[in-house]
Amino acid sequence: MLDGPNADVIAAAEPEVGRDLTRQRVIEAAAGLLARDGREAVTTRAVASAAGVQAPAIYRLFGDKDGLLEAVAEHGYATFLAAKHVDARPRDPVDDLRAGWDLAVGFGLANPELYALMYGEPKRGTASAAFHAGMRILVERIRRLAAAGRLRVEERLAVALIHATARGAVLTWLSLPAGERDPALLTTMRESMVAAVTNEKPVVEDPGVAGAARTLRALLPEQTALSGAEQHLLGEWLDRLASGG
CATH class of the missing domain: 1.10.10 (Arc Repressor Mutant, subunit A)
Known part of the structure; x- marks a missing residue:
């Protein structure tokens, strides 16, 4: 005792x-x-x-039963999160994006009923810590693309497009009769997503803060959204960043 x-x-x-x-x-x-x-x-x-x-x-x-299903969906997000591999310094951020998309789609194809529960209903399980941790991994991938000068669209739009295409690919695949499931569907959707959110080549020759600042500084005279005073002040900031000061 x-x-x-x-x-x-x-x-x-x-x-x-x-x-x-x-x-x-x-x-x-x-x-x-x-x-x-x-x-x-x-x-x-x-x-x-x-x-x-x-x-x-x-x-x-x-x-109630709905509360149980919510818990099962949260369990699914935790299981998916455990399967994710995070490379903080990938050799190619675009290939890293492809790998992340393939992993998400592969999880859905391997767990069709669980995936349908997780992603087939709006916001099912999305309050869970595992869901938000998974989304942070996606956001980090997007930011590495941006830092490398490869991001074509605004970060939040990129996250939504990647998330939507993976979900749509899996749910569409699962809705088709087995004999009509063509792997080209998945490859085409992935590459369409990549083309929509990434640049084929870096937008700056020298990725990083200084290179991005030099590119933006060169384009600054062409913009019309800022006043003269704002443009002058931004130009000073960009000059300082471009010089590494």
């Missing part, structure tokens, strides 16, 4: 630990049913039986 000042803390923590383990067991049971037998198989009774719990436990843990 535990004694001392920590005994009450440990005793209070034990029910919480048990609750978390039960919750995870239920989520994994639901995910298993979803993968094997599809969305219709994920009933409260079937999940409770597979997880070895009473049906009321599911309502206590998740509120």
Whole structure:
């Protein structure tokens, strides 16, 4: 028997630990049913039986079936996040973008029912930490493209285009009869995305702050959005950045 000042803390923590383990067991049971037998198989009774719990436990843990499905979607995002490889210094940021897109599409094709749950419904699971961590990885890829002078569009638009084309590719593929699934669909969608968000060649010969500043400085006289005073001030800033000062 535990004694001392920590005994009450440990005793209070034990029910919480048990609750978390039960919750995870239920989520994994639901995910298993979803993968094997599809969305219709994920009933409260079937999940409770597979997880070895009473049906009321599911309502206590998740509120209702929709809450359980939300948790399964969050579990899916966590599983996808664990599969992602992050290279902070890729040799070619465009090839790194392709690899990230291929990984996302590959996950969807390997987990069709889970992917349909995650991405087939607006905002399903998108409040989870894993979803936001995954989006940060995508944002970092986009910023490496921008830093290399290869980004054609604004960063937020690039994120949306990449995310939308991967989702659309998977859901379209899954909607087709098996005999009509042509791999060219996936390749064409990927390369269309790459063409839409990247430049074939860097927009500056010398990637980096100084090179970008020199390019923008050369184009500054052609712009009309700034007043004369604003253009003069920006020119001074760009001159300083271009010189490395």
